Amino acid sequence: MDLASYQSRSRQTARYPDAGANPIYPTLGLCGEAGEVADKIKKVLRDRDGVFDQAVRDDLCLELGDVLWYVAQLCTELGLSLEQVAAANLDKLASRAARNVIQGSGDRR
Secondary structure (H helix, E strand, O other): OOHHHHHHHHHOOOOOOOOOOOOHHHHHHHHHHHHHHHHHHHHHHHHOOOOOOHHHHHHHHHHHHHHHHHHHHHHHHOOOOHHHHHHHHHHHHHHHHHOOOOOOOOOOO
16 A cells, blocks of 8 residues: 555544644644554563564554554644655655764754
C-alpha cells in the first residue's frame, strides 16, 4: 500500500470532534499511542530480557498502526500528505548525512 492510499482510506475512519478542523485531537492521540509503544518496549526490557518474540512483535505492529493512523490524521488536518512528509524527512536526513551532522541536536542543522 502506498502512503497516499493509506492516508485517504484512514481518513474514512476519522471520527472525532471537528474532524477536518481539529489538529489537537490527533496530536493528543499520537502522543498516547507513542506512549503505548514505549510502554510495550519497556516491558520487553523489564519482563522478557529484551526478547521480542512474535507475539510481542504482533502487539507492536498493532500499536504502530495506531501511531500511523494518528500521523495520517494530523497530516490531513494540516493539509500535508504523508508522502510529502516522508519525502521531506528523507531529504533532511540525506542532507545531514552528507554534511556529517546526522548526530547532534537542532531541527535545522
